[in-house]
Amino acid sequence: MPSNKLGVMGASGSAGGGGVSGELWMWGADGAGRLGVGTAYATKTSPVQVGALDTWTQVHVSSKNTTFATQSDGTLWAWGRNNFGSLGHGDVIYKSSPVQSGVDTDWGDAKLAGHWDVGAIKSDGTLWTWGRDSNGSLGRGTKDVRLSTPTQLGSDTDWYKISNDGSQFLALKTDGTLWGWGLNQFGQLGTGTVINFSSPVQIGASTDWVEIQTGLNFSGAIKSDGTLWTWGASPWGQNGRGNLISISSPVQVGALTDWSLLTGQGYNMAAIKTDGTIWAWGKGNPGGGVGDGFSINRSSPVQLGALTDWYFVNMGVGSGSGRGIAMKTDSTVWVWGDGQSYGLGLSELIRRSSPVQLGALDTWVQVSGGDGSMGGIKTP
DSSP: OOOOTTOOOOOTTBOOOTTOOBEEEEEEOOGGGTTOSSOSSOOEEEEEEOSSOOOEEEEEEOSSSEEEEEETTSOEEEEEOOTTSTTSSSSOOOEEEEEEOSSOOOOTTOEEEESSEEEEEOTTSOEEEEEOOGGGTTSSSOSSOOEEEEEEOSSOOOEEEEEESSSEEEEEETTSOEEEEEOOTTSTTOSSSOOOEEEEEEOSSOOOEEEEEEOSSEEEEEETTSOEEEEEOOTTSTTOSSSOOOEEEEEEOSSOOOEEEEEEETTEEEEEETTSOEEEEEOOTTTOTTOSSSOSOEEEEEEOSSOOOEEEEEEEEOSSSEEEEEEETTSOEEEEEOOGGGTTSSSSOOOEEEEEESSSSOOEEEEEEOBSEEEEEEOO
């Protein structure tokens, strides 16, 4: 089974909590009730607890007003926007508090991805999709055939990781092969074409992929040798290759072999190297979304500070540019970027162009960033 060098499982938009359970906290914009605190459109300026349970194991805050989470009993929960059945409840009713999706109890270690089009990999390696099905993004050979409950895609049991931001999916299998489906207008699937695919198609013949990440119309991946590869659209330099050129096949970024964890959303990407340093690129103007202390776009990876104790990073979406959230090895959480809608959780609307610690004494086990809001799991 492929693994990155840090041993971190970075599903799309969230850091794995390693099976540790805790309290669920959310903050920022509350569009469609996505914070899960029983309200809708009631912005929270700092982290607020969702309910009183301490059995949450992971949260995935999407970029389109939907939130997903799992509990220690293996159940899957969702809330927020639901006009395409994306919450998996069998209806299209918005929810402002967590509601269980189905009755299955094997979602505990699920890899979650998506917002309107949702995908998840269960602990048994099966792949499940549901939601809008725009551009064939549910992978079923159809288009615009919506599913409002999680439905298994095929019968394979060797799916390993999944990522989605928009209408394209990337997924890895345990044999290290890379697969994609959905929207491919800018070559973001990496097939060498701009043809949409409504069923999973293998991307190239390589069997050494270990990390994947999608942004808005672009994608990236890391191989087992530590090399970084990107493809798709690049209007803000999010391909990381020093240019704004779109490309429809994976192309290596530089010659370094020490990349370990990759994340992205909107128009930004970030990564952690094996030495614990954090790097980012893409849209930084306005808002400081890259996190390097400046509000400028970056078309090549730039290091954020000089620290070497970063454990996880995730890029969220802001109204002006991106925002980031990261964890250190001491379980502290740090945020930066667009402060509108109080999306950084710092009780202020100020943009932060470099990482700022969120709270002081909290012990976080997992975090996730989305569009205007963020969330995480922390121990009581």
